[in-house]
Amino acid sequence: MTKTIEQLIVENEELHSRLSETEETLMAIRNGEIDAIVVSGKKGEQVYSISSAETPYRTFIEEMNEGAITLSKDGIIIYCNQRFAELVNEPIERVIGSYFKRFLVPDEKSKFDKMFARQTYNKNKILIVTLINSVYLKLSFQLLPAYLKGDYCILVATDITEIKKEEEKLLGLHRLLEQKINVIEHLRMQLIDKKIDDEVEINKLKIANKKLVKEISRLEMAEAELKSKP
Secondary structure, three states: OOOOHHHHHHHHHHHHHHHHHHHHHHHHHHOOOOOEEEEEEOOEEEEEEOOOOHHHHHHHHHHOOOEEEEEOOOOEEEEEOHHHHHHHOOOHHHHOOOEHHHHEOHHHHHHHHHHHHOOOOOOOEEEEEEEOOOOEEEEEEEEOOOOOOOOOEEEEEEEOHHHHHHHHHHHHHHHHHHHHHHHHHHHHHHHHHHHHHHHHHHHHHHHHHHHHHHHHHHHHHHHHHHHHOO
16 A cells, blocks of 8 residues: 655654664664663563673672762763762762862861872872861872873872871870970979089088087197197
């Protein structure tokens, strides 16, 4: 049966729609946006998972105990794993798209800027920073090679809050020990000064005793002379 122009137009539109949908699906698969597809067949609908060499890597990044962040050259977070969102205590959807500096205490921002500006390829740099929620992080900077999408920077953030707390305790004990040592040193100097003063007084007494002995001898001699005279 010959189709009318209207039927051909409708069929053409349907074909275009299906082609567009297929192209979008293929594009999503290429971009890694789809983890599985459902295919209808004689045995009914079947699910086929889509895996690639990146899948284990992505799983590792998401499950690692450190925060993982990808920064643009402007310092904007274009990716982070769930662990980093937990470290800054914000939903991951609010973290991505933010400037990394937003999470730093004001005094740390200039330090971060200097380190971020001095990055070079094949050199891993370390920076200790404090977040606005009082979490201490050790940041490891690494530029992506130029052939891997250009100027992106990878940060690995390790929570060292407990280590810093222990350091602060040790510093407090060190300061207390120094104060005790200073007190002991002061007391020791006082004892030395007192000993010196005592020795001076003893020497004075010895000299006075010698003078007294001489005077007694002189008087005894004078007395003897007086007695010997008729």
